Amino acid sequence: MVALKNIIVTMKVTPKPEEIRFDPITKTVDRSKATNEINPADKNALELALQLKEKYGGKVIILSMGPPFWDQFIKMGIAMGADDAVLVSDRALGGSDAFVTSKVLAAAIKKIGDYSLVITGEESEDGSTGQVPPGIAEWLGIPAVTYVSQIVDVTEDSIIVRRTIKGGYEVVKVKLPAVLSVELGVNTPRFPDFERLQWAQSEFKLTIWGIKDLGLTEDEVGFKGSLTAVTELRELRPRERLRQFIEGSPEEIARELIKRLGLK
Amino acid sequence: MPVTVNFSLREELLKVVPTLSLCYQCGTCSTYCPITDESYNIRLLVKKAQLGVVDNRDFKVIWDCVTCGTCQALCPNNVEIVNLVEVIRTMAMKSKVFPTKINEILWKIYENQNPWGYTVTDKRRFAAQFSGLINNENPDVVIYPCCLSVGDPRLQRHIKALIRVLTKAGLKVGMYMGLSCCGDIIEHTGNKAFYEEYTTKLRDAIMNNVKAPVIVTLSPHCEYSLKKYLKGVKIVHYVELLDELIRTGKLKVDKKADITVTYHDPCYLSKHQKVIEEPRRVITSIPGVRLVEMEHSREKSLCCGAGGGGIALETRVSTELSKRRLREAVNTGASVVLTACTYCFRMLEDANKVMRTNLKVMDLVEFLDSVLGD
Amino acid sequence: MSEWRGISVFIEQDNGELERASLEVLTRAGELGRKFNEEVLGILLGHETDNLVKEASRYGADKLIVVDHPDLRHYNSDAYTEVVSYIINKYRPRYLLLPATRNSRDLAGRLAVRFRACLSAHVIMVDIDEKDRKLVTAVPGFGGNIVATVVCTGGKPEMATVSPGTYEARVSDKEATVIKETIPADLVGRRRIELVEKSVSPMPDLSRAERVVVAGLGTGGDLELIKEFANLIGAAVGVTRPLADMGIVPRDYQIGTTGVSLRAKVAFVFGASGAPHFVYGIRDCGTIVAVNTDREAPIFENCDYCVVADLFDILKALIKELGGGK
Numbered sequence: 001m002v003a004l005k006n007i008i009v010t011m012k013v014t015p016k017p018e019e020i021r022f023d024p025i026t027k028t029v030d031r032s033k034a035t036n037e038i039n040p041a042d043k044n045a046l047e048l049a050l051q052l053k054e055k056y057g058g059k060v061i062i063l064s065m066g067p068p069f070w071d072q073f074i075k076m077g078i079a080m081g082a083d084d085a086v087l088v089s090d091r092a093l094g095g096s097d098a099f100v101t102s103k104v105l106a107a108a109i110k111k112i113g114d115y116s117l118v119i120t121g122e123e124s125e126d127g128s129t130g131q132v133p134p135g136i137a138e139w140l141g142i143p144a145v146t147y148v149s150q151i152v153d154v155t156e157d158s159i160i161v162r163r164t165i166k167g168g169y170e171v172v173k174v175k176l177p178a179v180l181s182v183e184l185g186v187n188t189p190r191f192p193d194f195e196r197l198q199w200a201q202s203e204f205k206l207t208i209w210g211i212k213d214l215g216l217t218e219d220e221v222g223f224k225g226s227l228t229a230v231t232e233l234r235e236l237r238p239r240e241r242l243r244q245f246i247e248g249s250p251e252e253i254a255r256e257l258i259k260r261l262g263l264k
Numbered sequence: 265m266p267v268t269v270n271f272s273l274r275e276e277l278l279k280v281v282p283t284l285s286l287c288y289q290c291g292t293c294s295t296y297c298p299i300t301d302e303s304y305n306i307r308l309l310v311k312k313a314q315l316g317v318v319d320n321r322d323f324k325v326i327w328d329c330v331t332c333g334t335c336q337a338l339c340p341n342n343v344e345i346v347n348l349v350e351v352i353r354t355m356a357m358k359s360k361v362f363p364t365k366i367n368e369i370l371w372k373i374y375e376n377q378n379p380w381g382y383t384v385t386d387k388r389r390f391a392a393q394f395s396g397l398i399n400n401e402n403p404d405v406v407i408y409p410c411c412l413s414v415g416d417p418r419l420q421r422h423i424k425a426l427i428r429v430l431t432k433a434g435l436k437v438g439m440y441m442g443l444s445c446c447g448d449i450i451e452h453t454g455n456k457a458f459y460e461e462y463t464t465k466l467r468d469a470i471m472n473n474v475k476a477p478v479i480v481t482l483s484p485h486c487e488y489s490l491k492k493y494l495k496g497v498k499i500v501h502y503v504e505l506l507d508e509l510i511r512t513g514k515l516k517v518d519k520k521a522d523i524t525v526t527y528h529d530p531c532y533l534s535k536h537q538k539v540i541e542e543p544r545r546v547i548t549s550i551p552g553v554r555l556v557e558m559e560h561s562r563e564k565s566l567c568c569g570a571g572g573g574g575i576a577l578e579t580r581v582s583t584e585l586s587k588r589r590l591r592e593a594v595n596t597g598a599s600v601v602l603t604a605c606t607y608c609f610r611m612l613e614d615a616n617k618v619m620r621t622n623l624k625v626m627d628l629v630e631f632l633d634s635v636l637g638d
Numbered sequence: 639m640s641e642w643r644g645i646s647v648f649i650e651q652d653n654g655e656l657e658r659a660s661l662e663v664l665t666r667a668g669e670l671g672r673k674f675n676e677e678v679l680g681i682l683l684g685h686e687t688d689n690l691v692k693e694a695s696r697y698g699a700d701k702l703i704v705v706d707h708p709d710l711r712h713y714n715s716d717a718y719t720e721v722v723s724y725i726i727n728k729y730r731p732r733y734l735l736l737p738a739t740r741n742s743r744d745l746a747g748r749l750a751v752r753f754r755a756c757l758s759a760h761v762i763m764v765d766i767d768e769k770d771r772k773l774v775t776a777v778p779g780f781g782g783n784i785v786a787t788v789v790c791t792g793g794k795p796e797m798a799t800v801s802p803g804t805y806e807a808r809v810s811d812k813e814a815t816v817i818k819e820t821i822p823a824d825l826v827g828r829r830r831i832e833l834v835e836k837s838v839s840p841m842p843d844l845s846r847a848e849r850v851v852v853a854g855l856g857t858g859g860d861l862e863l864i865k866e867f868a869n870l871i872g873a874a875v876g877v878t879r880p881l882a883d884m885g886i887v888p889r890d891y892q893i894g895t896t897g898v899s900l901r902a903k904v905a906f907v908f909g910a911s912g913a914p915h916f917v918y919g920i921r922d923c924g925t926i927v928a929v930n931t932d933r934e935a936p937i938f939e940n941c942d943y944c945v946v947a948d949l950f951d952i953l954k955a956l957i958k959e960l961g962g963g964k
Contacts, residue, residue: 016383017780017915018383018913019384022784035375043371098747098750098759099750099751099754099756128778128779129759129760131743131750134715134746134747135750138747138748138752142830143829143830143831144747146740164740165652165713165740166652166657166838169838171835171836172833173832174832175830185883191366191370191455198457227754227755227756228757228791229791230787230788231787231789232787233784233785233787234787236778236783236914236918238918238940239921241939241942243938243939243944244942245938245943245945250947250951254955254956254958254959257927257943258956260943261925263871264960381880386911389934415932417931417932417933417934617950
């Protein structure tokens with residue numbers, strides 16, 4: 001029987017995109033009024049990790065990088081069934097791009113150690129770069145399989161997974177340890193156990209690391225360490241359309257549309 | 265097949281559903297149960313509960329129940345069968361035997377306060393439509409809209425109709441704009457801990473916002489659900505309120521309509537709350553309206569398939585039931601089938617789309633409003 | 639060491655199928671190359687690539703670097719990272735552009751860390767700054783509402799993955815000089831990922847379809863009539879994100895910021911409310927028809943013909959009027 005070691009699941013908290021307001025005068029984004037939620041694909045990643053643990057053992061550890069208030073969302077992950085969690089939180093991390101994020105997460109993964117798998121969501125709802133998972137793998141010097149939809153099998157030193165590609169899928173066998181990025185919506189994340197949540201809220205002790213704990217300096221992270229910079233934000237306004245209402249019975253509407261669009 | 269009685273489970277079940285011991289297996293429940301088939305037999309389930317031998321197979325089928333309450337309404341010994349179903353669902357939830365769809369529904373309620381996935385944007389659009397129609401300063405009654413209406417223009421018409429009719433009766437009408445699910449569906453999923461947390465928060469939000477002595481609902485599910493945890497405020501379904509307003513002469517129904525209608529009893533009015541005559545009195549108070557009854561009506565009425573979370577879970581039986589019910593309505597020869605529940609309306613209307621009958625599905629208040637005119 | 643010069647484009651193929659989006663990126667690179675007097679390098683990895691090379695050399699590249707190796711027939715994260723790194727180290731292009739497809743994003747994420755280089759992801763505009771020649775891109779964020787202008791502040795090559803459908807692929811009169819590169823033997827041998835099985839079916843090229851019928855959540859996932867109607871008018875079918883989330887169709891058919899951007903002359907949108915990330919994906923369409931039961935739905939702000947009705951009723955009527963159906 002194969003036994004997995006640590007299964008590290010990365011988790012981000014993202015504001016609901018539709019609730020973000022843009023101020024055209026100051027050209028800034030106001031996230032403060034938006035509701036936050038666990039990044040949707042990260043819930044799929046955690047579900048996949050928990051299913052793996054149920055079948056092949058191991059310890060599921062949530063790893064997150066963000067402000068201290070994310071603690072409440074991480075506890076939701078604990079209530080879903082994760083065993084432990086680490087939050088990398090440091091003021092110096094503000095403004096970090098995907099390059100820095102992958103570096104910091106990789107450093108934390110090394111510090112946690114003894115891992116078989118790092119499982120992430122395919123991308124985050126707010127940044128949508130999708131480059132953090134392969135980036136982590138590169139920092140750690142391990143392989144990555146992106147857009148994973150299913151675990152096929154785990155063998156002595158490898159894992160066999162199905163990944164989505166254009167127009168279909170491929171099944172690949174990859175040596176452990178490895179990074180897997182999980183496609184959004186490939187499973188139904190279990191709903192947290194609220195009794196466990198109550199326990200997590202009162203008893204669970206979240207591990208919090210600053211950048212010093214990871215052996216990183218302020219120059220390596222945040223705006224300073226980033227290789228990209230945002231110089232301007234603007235709102236994307238779709239172009240003006242006719243917006244003409246067509247009324248009548250379905251048949252009349254259909255005839256009118258066919259005529260106007262020259263479909264026949 | 266002999267079974268070994270599980271005394272501890274038996275005692276546990278008897279503690280939460282004491283009437284369980286009164287069942288003498290007459291079979292009335294499974295005879296009238298709309299979903300009885302080779303896999304689902306409520307009479308057998310009650311017996312197994314009495315013996316404490318409920319197992320994983322029962323956990324699997326328990327999610328098919330639409331909690332219509334026909335079994336319970338007709339039980340000669342008043343065994344609280346629906347309660348038993350909810351208890352077994354909680355056990356099934358603990359044993360992790362439940363449709364995965366439930367996870368999806370619960371996440372949606374947790375993140376959006378409704379099981380349909382309606383977002384803040386949908387809520388904002390909903391609120392914008394009503395802001396000019398309501399008075400939340402010093403209302404006499406406050407409408408609690410069913411969360412299903414947040415994204416459904418047909419259901420929004422019903423709310424507008426209710427506002428107009430109540431205003432005609434001289435009432436100042438407010439609306440609870442939290443637009444949260446009443447918790448009905450959470451309860452049916454058997455997730456007790458989440459239900460407690462959710463309804464506690466909702467209770468505080470409602471009590472802090474509602475400045476009227478009466479809350480009126482369009483869905484009997486909301487009424488039934490709110491009554492469980494809201495104290496110090498009266499909660500009624502609109503048929504009860506309209507019946508009272510008409511009887512006391514505050515609402516005058518002085519317009520005529522020459523039409524034959526039938527009425528579909530929502531289970532959570534008729535069977536769960538014994539509100540049976542009120543809607544009929546409201547209908548027949550309209551001069552010229554002829555009310556004909558379906559083959560199954562009042563406490564024997566057939567469920568539309570939405571109850572017990574069926575509308576969100578989309579169980580195997582739910583759409584079958586709505587079609588069966590619509591056929592009965594067609595058979596009455598009426599031109600309109602009325603109901604007084606957001607779920608029932610939606611189920612019957614959806615069935616009507618597929619079956620393409622000549623019947624029109626309307627909510628009772630929408631019908632009354634159309635007769636009363638401007 | 640030599641200076642970092644030129645604009646390179648990763649030309650994606652998988653099992654002999656050329657990714658059209660890479661030709662779009664190549665065309666754009668050609669424009670930028672002419673403007674800034676930079677050499678444009680196409681990089682193509684694969685096996686038995688003759689046809690691909692012929693096709694790819696027509697889109698404005700000056701040079702097309704081809705690595706042909708049996709182990710490169712299929713995309714392999716490890717092997718491709720090693721080989722492309724080798725090519726970059728050899729040619730030292732200042733810029734590297736890739737299509738924002740799954741495989742190229744996978745590759746880009748690895749290369750960015752390997753070269754400690756900047757990477758702008760899923761961009762909807764790519765340009766070079768007139769003054770300092772830094773790579774400038776426009777990146778949609780927060781569900782397509784807001785666009786950020788992003789510049790590279792460090793590392794070479796300056797990288798970006800470009801959203802499919804952002805630029806049009808145009809054949810150039812110039813043909814690229816093909817350079818066949820051989821690679822050190824151990825470069826692909828060190829991979830830790832092996833292909834076990836593969837299954838693909840041909841994909842309609844949504845971003846190039848002239849007519850598209852889009853199904854939204856209002857269809858409840860019932861695409862029968864949508865498909866019938868699309869067939870009648872020779873249109874491709876796409877879906878909104880909630881439908882792709884439901885798993886009814888593969889995500890390749892998803893329209894919007896994280897999916898495909900359409901350039902259709904006519905697009906029908908059935909039962910979509912019009913979330914910004916979706917509207918973003920139809921912004922370049924000619925005429926848009928939307929059908930929704932909710933008159934207040936934001937989709938009606940972003941279409942030419944608005945129909946407030948049950949979408950199935952309209953579909954049935956359209957099918958009947960077009961002489962389809964049974």
